[in-house]
Amino acid sequence: MGGPTRQLSRERVLRAAIGIADAHGLGALTMRSLAAELNTKPMSLYHYISNKDELLDALVDGVFAEIDLPVVGGDWRTEVRRRSVSARTVLARHPWALALVETRTSPGPATLRHHDAMLGVLRAGGFSLEMTAHAYAIVDAYVYGFVLQEASLPFDSADTANAVADSIMDGFPAGDHPHLVEFATQHVQQPGYHFGAQFEFGLDLILDALAARREGLAGC
């Protein structure tokens, strides 16, 4: 876009790829669209990435790099909470990333650094190895799953929720799905409703529960 065509670079390629995926979805990210965005031709890209799969791996790692690293010295609850909020924000900004995570199985450097920091914070916080495994699995399951739900919501705001609900309910006998109807009309379609606002409630609930079992002491 504008200006003389600068030299290509792996950096520029990756940045442009993220831009396309953010703006138009993963489906719009093709070698051709990527080349066009960079004012070049598809085959020129293959000097910086060996194939599209490797490009996708790099994108995932790039997203992980955007997430706040927890600080190993600090209070475990504070650090885990901060990085979880950050992870959720970042993943919501790049909704295509989660779909990729599921397929890619070769973690990049930023991903590894991230995992290492999280494990370090939990261990330093007094969690046993086994409880560290539990805690990390639970927190990440929650974060990923929450983002996944956000991404698959058929609506963005209460406004569109209305229309969507109506269109879905069409074609079903009235009285079917009574709880869904109650939920939609009495909760989702209320003024201040915003699905995303629930994130921190659940996160704190989970962190509380983990704190209570940090060293194996039973519940309350």
Next chain:
Amino acid sequence: MGGPTRQLSRERVLRAAIGIADAHGLGALTMRSLAAELNTKPMSLYHYISNKDELLDALVDGVFAEIDLPVVGGDWRTEVRRRSVSARTVLARHPWALALVETRTSPGPATLRHHDAMLGVLRAGGFSLEMTAHAYAIVDAYVYGFVLQEASLPFDSADTANAVADSIMDGFPAGDHPHLVEFATQHVQQPGYHFGAQFEFGLDLILDALAARREGLAGC
């Protein structure tokens, strides 16, 4: 496969599609491969599905249909637990389903029935509308996220975990990622390790925490 080519039907098409996705992944599910599996030609399929997108929608709904429906009369904790374990089992059996969930935004009949039952169980269990929203969001985030993690693990068993860990650590200065190394050697590579076994621990932790706040009473 074998026998005279029976009459096609939407049922047979969907069943074959699920079979291919289970066996060889979503990527292997093409209109051509699907046609071949059914001893027919690609264009014949279009009499039963209007396009591939609609096929994918139908697949997602088919997967939801496999999940145990919670019983609205029963104890909320028992029912939510049972259906969550079932959901995790089903989604693990069809690992491609989660990737689809993220893109599809028009829920099918089985999906709606499922949501309705879950909401009903929670409401009947004494949860306020708001706490129902929280509880459902948290439980499902956990279930989805856990399955997502399982699906993206680079290994299936402790055996392969070993090899994978080694190959990943190659190319990094020794001493980098100390916590990751500790975690891998002291925990993941121990005899009985199995990531999936953590599922119920986390689920119970979350259900305990929800029970404690069911009606807004503070923590312990």
Next chain:
DNA sequence: CAAGCGTATCGTACTTAGTACGACGTACTT
């Protein structure tokens, strides 16, 4: 300055996938 070389770029074309269009056959109706 000329010759040579490595690297970045790109033109062409092959392959796989989704699917539009319309022809064909079979079975059931009238």
Next chain:
DNA sequence: AAGTACGTCGTACTAAGTACGATACGCTTG
């Protein structure tokens, strides 16, 4: 017996990934 509707499929167009090899540009070396 003739028509009709529906299921089937042959052909072909489009989009996308990428192999192969040619080209072009800039830097080194004699």
